Amino acid sequence: MPTRRPDDPSFDLEMKRTVTIEVKQLDRVVIRFAGDSGDGMQLTGDRFTAETASFGNDLSTLPNFPAEIRAPAGTLPGVSSFQLHFADHDILTPGDAPDVLIAMNPAALKANLKDVPRGATLIVDTADFTARNLKRIGYDENPLETGELDAYHVVPLNLTGMTVESVKEFGLTRKDASRAKNMYALGLVSWLFQRPVESTITFLQTKFAGKPDIRDANIAAFRAGYNFGETAEEFSVRYEVKPASMATGTYRNISGNLALAYGLVAGAQRAGLPLVLGAYPITPASDVLHELSKLKRFNVTTVQAEDEIAGIGAALGASFGGALGVTTSSGPGISLKSETIGLGVMLELPLVVCDIQRAGPSTGMPTKTEQADLLQVMFGRNGEAPLPVLAAQSPADCFAIAVEAARIAITYRTPVIVLSDGYLANGSEPWKIPVVADLPTIDPNFTVEPNATDDKGQPTYLPYLRDPETLARAWAVPGTAGLDHRIGGLEKEDKTGNISYDPANHDLMIRTRQAKVDGVDVPPIEVDDPDGTAKVLVLGWGSTYGPIGAGVRRVRAVGGKIAQAHLRHLNPFPSNLGDVLRSYEKVLVPEMNLGQLAMLLRAKYLVDVVSYAQVRGMPLGAAELAEVIGNLVEETEGIDDDARHLGSAAAGLKHGEALHAEANGRPKGQLHESEGAR
Template sequence: MTVVAKDPGDLVEGRKPVTRLDRVIIRFAGDSGDGMQLTGDRFTSETASFGNDLSTLPNFPAEIRAPAGTLPGVSSFQLHFADHDILTPGDAPNVLVAMNPAALKANIADLPRGAEVIVNTDEFTRRAMQKVGYETSPLEDGSLDGYHVHPVPLTTLTVEALKDFDLTRKEAERSKNMFALGLLSWMYHRPTQGTERFLRSKFAKKPDIAAANIAAFRAGWNFGETTEDFAVSYEVAPAATAFPPGVYRNISGNLALSYGLIAASRQADLPLYLGSYPITPASDILHELSRHKNFGVRTFQAEDEIAGIGAALGAAFGGALAVTTTSGPGVALKSETIGLAVSLELPLLIVDIQRGGPSTGLPTKTEQADLLQAMFGRNGEAPVPVVAPRTPADCFDAALEAARIALAYRTPVFLLSDGYLA
């Protein structure tokens, strides 16, 4: 099939029946280099502009770029959007976009029966399937009979759509995530103009690459409109509690927390001091606060965790709003100084962006693993208040509240966020 990269706005709406849904959970999954995070981010942005309430869950491999096509190397992005207020990214996806056999095998167990599965058939070669333990093709052996499977040769269709561009086959294949995004945008009636503007801006210095990605995106949209495999498209109406028109922004927990700390220092009329040692997933706070010297923020990248909190405690002694950021392994190293801060009755914020496991094993896997350590991980009687945000945006308010408690009661305060919120 030849996919013509027309402008989606030129096609007549209503050719296929539309099913109304109140909510959908979609998961994009593929290798770390397949662009799943970018694909999910763009689908999220268009969904937000459409007016749906939403929650997302990016998921990165903990390993350092595992070999392509292997289970440890699978990266995914999950999006839950609805016509009503929602609070979580969801548990069981209604739709899985699997870019290769590893992505299918790593995620299929999370899908309920009847879910839709879109697979890139071009990647289901014998070698790729054997790499993840498939003895026979799951697309042919009946193991997926409980799902609505849509086999789509994403790579072939993308290369065909870009045949008029001066690109190598490998360069053309990189746009297959945009083809998948276009297909899902058609499938769920997402706006398209924002993504095209984004691609033109992102690749402003490489207009040929921008044009190729836009062509792949349009080709995916047109494929959904013209292929008989997708007989129905779906519509999720804007949320009844949608915000009025205006200028909004996406925000992560770490960014909101950084802004909350700055706001707290301004409200308290105290200079903000951060003593920190870089550690995933807390390092973003150090990066962000280092940009705001104009608000009287001082950041110190220490040589280790103990030096970071030691410097912060000294700053508290000198009258600053003192903060140290870390994750679980760093909390273990900072415990003695936290106990000292309790004894000295000094305000100090210990921001713990939690992850799984001790030491360096799982830097990108989230686990709310540090509550007992935060509550009891010190010598003798050294009680410390604990504040925990519930959403990325709530990290802003949590930072303000933690600072208020620390300054009002002259005590260290734990702020327990985690990798998913961050």
């Protein structure tokens, strides 16, 4: 149980109700806030998430917003939303479909309705439901009046009007007053789900400290929304989602980009090196730059460079100087950095390159998620230019993966790619806070003295003399007396690092660089196969971890036997991966690309994996994966197409059953704890 279970003492309620409110117990809720991109839906979602995290629920979030900062108000392209799944048990995804949709205007209703299952609750701000606004988005009639929403529990409220009324004492313009409507809505749903509210009030006090009118109006609107729920008899039911039972420990909520920033700092600190980030702003990676720029006290330097190439250039220059150079970007930026990554491979210097993937190709859909950069980061360089590739599997895992990237980069003197994506970057989840003293220490092992003797018997330094075990080269930084040397992108002679065009030497160096990467110490992949009788393995990488896990739980809940494994190391692969693949009759690989991991697995292991590829810019759904997995399990059993039922049963589980089924996983926290300690 959480030690902090705040009630709401700050509320001064006048109890006017005559009808008793029923409190209904739920094991989980999926709620989605939707409005114009200027309506503050991301902030509203963040605050509801913070309230929910502090209450002790497990949770998972999915922000979803357009690339346009302020698309025209009231239009479908301008709709921004934030979905949160919270539960009294361990959950893996932000949920396929909302139980509650808060729609702040007609466009938000229309854009999101297709995702909302019948029977769900729609809380709709009616203020903008004018004939003109409706027409603009293709409604001839008001959907609140035509009966077309009869299958839903619709709660139409003039949220804007009530907000304006609630803040009139502050003398704001109607426009400014109505801006607080998101806080009014947040207050209302905070009441509905019995969320603790102090943190939001504190947040508003801090955020608007310099603007007392705005601060007071937002707090008043928030309280008014809460009180409206309590007193207005609009709702006869409140809901309670008890805190989740999670592994013991202290938790916080964390997003992927924040976890990545902290992990990079932790990696540098554990190596005793300054961190130098060179980066150019790009969605969805910019928050890593923002966060690191706040951490100067940790000896973190951030260079906002003139372009992507300069960003990685500055990082590599800093690494040459003995710092941990880092660059962060997304797919288009990684394309621009390719040549410098190749130089890093040749120089054999530590460098961490973070690719927060987004939907491509080209500019693609900047705010939507995808995992289609795998082959780019594996092979997108001229020549044979191998490097280690890691992928985070959840928002909190971005921390552990960043520490691991620093370890590999420094230990092996190599650029390392970290793959995250928009879903992980902006999504958040509870994180069992690691004890930083337990994180691995990383030894830069700088060379400070001559490491060889020349042909005249004099001590000398050979920059490309290697550690026989790791094949890491001897790294001496400028300023070290007697070890001055020159390195560059031209092929090097073995050991001396001098320019060499010798054919045999080139072949040796190519193979040595490959062997070094192939030999990176990577933990074996673990398979979750409860009774060891499954014939089908589902294998994923990156952010599909949550949806795949949820799908697997559903299939198991209806009696299917299925094994699951997830890759965090994509180059090199874990050494037992081939054996694992060959020990199952079928291997299913779901990906948000056209089968890039599947291609690598087929090529390397000659295993005919089954690819499930969806590239919609959205995370895979648990139900769709349950169906695919269930069908493949039965196909493997030899059951005819028309006799199969497992997939549809797993996919068709009623909400509560499905999510209950998805709950039977390992306790939250354990996974990250063990990974963090590596």
